[in-house]
Amino acid sequence: ETILENIAAGVVSINKKGHITTFNKAAEDILKGNANQIFGSSYKDILDPSYQKPIRRMIRNMHRQHKELTEEQIEIRIDERTLNLLVSIQVLRDAGKRYIGLVIVFEDLTTMLKTQKIAAWKEVAQGIAHEIKNPLTPIQLNTQRLRKKYREDKEGFAKVFEESIDIISQEVEGMKDLLNEFLRFARMPAPDPKPNSLHKIIDDIYTLYSNHDQSIVIKKNYDPNIHQINIDAEQFRRVFINLFENAMDALNGEGRIEITTQLDPAKQKIRIEFSDDGVGISQGDRGKLFLPHFTTKKRGTGLGLAIVNRIVVDHNGTITVRENQPNGTTFDIELPHSPVTLPTDTSSRTRFQKTSSPF
Structure with a gap:
C-alpha cells in the first residue's frame, strides 16, 4: 500500500463486479478524483466519460481477443487541460486462475x-x-x-x-x-485501420523495387502466424516505400535488404525488422533520425522518416533504429497485434463474456 501511494503512475483496480477497490494518490492527481468517495463505487458512475470511453473500448477489445494485457496511449481533457496518458490494463486472477478483475495503470506523458x-x-x-x-x-x-x-x-x-x-x-x-x-x-490524416494483410502490403512494395537493380538482393522472412491485422494499408505502403528508398540510397547500387516479421504471442506484438548492409548511420545521427527535417542526404526534405514515425505511432506502435551487424542499419517496428476477430464457438464466447459483463 505504501509503494502504491508513492509511485508516480496512477493505479486503479476494479473487481469483477466493476467496483473500484484501489485508487492511489497519483490516480487522484491525474484523474482529479477523491479516493475516499470512490472506493466501492462502480467505475461507470465515478470515472469521467471523457476517459471512460477509451478505457471501456480497450477492455472490450481485451475480452474479445482473450488478451491478458493491453496498452495504449490516449489523449483526454480534464478541467480544461489536455493530458497524454499511457494506459495499461492487466487482467487479475486468483491462485486458481479465476478472473477477479482488472488493474489499470495511468502514466502521465504530457510534460515529457x-x-x-x-x-x-x-x-x-x-x-x-x-x-x-x-x-x-x-x-x-x-x-x-x-x-x-x-x-x-x-x-x-x-x-x-x-x-x-x-x-x-x-x-x-x-x-x-x-x-x-x-x-x-x-495535413496527414488520422489512420483508418481495416483488416489487411501486412505481408501483402510488403509484397506490393517489394514488387516495385525487386527489379530495380540486380546487384541488390532482397530477402523476406515472414512469420506464417501473422494473418490479417487492423492497419491503414495506404499509410503502411508509405512506410515501406520510405524504408525501401532509404535502404536503396544506403546501398548505392549493391548489397542486401532483409525484411523479417515475427509474432510475439506473449506480448501480443508484431515485430518487423527492416535491414540493409549499406553505409550505416552514425550513433549521433540515429538519435535524431525521426525528427522532422533531419536528413543525412545531400538533397532531401528530411521528412520521410518523420512521416514513417508518425504513421507507426498513430497505430500505437514504436519504431527504433540500430546498427546492423556487421554493417548497415536495421529499423525495428513494433505494432500491437490486433487480429481480425473470427467467429468462434458460441459457448466459449458466452463463458468469457460472463466474467466481463460489468465492462
Whole structure:
C-alpha cells in the first residue's frame, strides 16, 4: 500500500463486479478524483466519460481477443487541460486462475511529450530557415547579375538572362517541393485501420523495387502466424516505400535488404525488422533520425522518416533504429497485434463474456 501511494503512475483496480477497490494518490492527481468517495463505487458512475470511453473500448477489445494485457496511449481533457496518458490494463486472477478483475495503470506523458515537441520543433524551425536561406543566396546573386549585365552590356544581356532565370527557377522549384512536403506532413490524416494483410502490403512494395537493380538482393522472412491485422494499408505502403528508398540510397547500387516479421504471442506484438548492409548511420545521427527535417542526404526534405514515425505511432506502435551487424542499419517496428476477430464457438464466447459483463 505504501509503494502504491508513492509511485508516480496512477493505479486503479476494479473487481469483477466493476467496483473500484484501489485508487492511489497519483490516480487522484491525474484523474482529479477523491479516493475516499470512490472506493466501492462502480467505475461507470465515478470515472469521467471523457476517459471512460477509451478505457471501456480497450477492455472490450481485451475480452474479445482473450488478451491478458493491453496498452495504449490516449489523449483526454480534464478541467480544461489536455493530458497524454499511457494506459495499461492487466487482467487479475486468483491462485486458481479465476478472473477477479482488472488493474489499470495511468502514466502521465504530457510534460515529457510537450518538452520533446518543443525541442523537435525548434530543430524543425532551424532546419526550415537553413533550407530556405540556401536557395535565396543564388536567387539574390543572379538578380544582381541580371541588373549589372543589363546596365553594362544590353546586347549580351539575353544569354545571361536565360542562364540566370534557369537557376532562379530551379531554386524556386526546390523551395516549393520543400514546402509541399511539409504540408503533406502537417495535413496527414488520422489512420483508418481495416483488416489487411501486412505481408501483402510488403509484397506490393517489394514488387516495385525487386527489379530495380540486380546487384541488390532482397530477402523476406515472414512469420506464417501473422494473418490479417487492423492497419491503414495506404499509410503502411508509405512506410515501406520510405524504408525501401532509404535502404536503396544506403546501398548505392549493391548489397542486401532483409525484411523479417515475427509474432510475439506473449506480448501480443508484431515485430518487423527492416535491414540493409549499406553505409550505416552514425550513433549521433540515429538519435535524431525521426525528427522532422533531419536528413543525412545531400538533397532531401528530411521528412520521410518523420512521416514513417508518425504513421507507426498513430497505430500505437514504436519504431527504433540500430546498427546492423556487421554493417548497415536495421529499423525495428513494433505494432500491437490486433487480429481480425473470427467467429468462434458460441459457448466459449458466452463463458468469457460472463466474467466481463460489468465492462
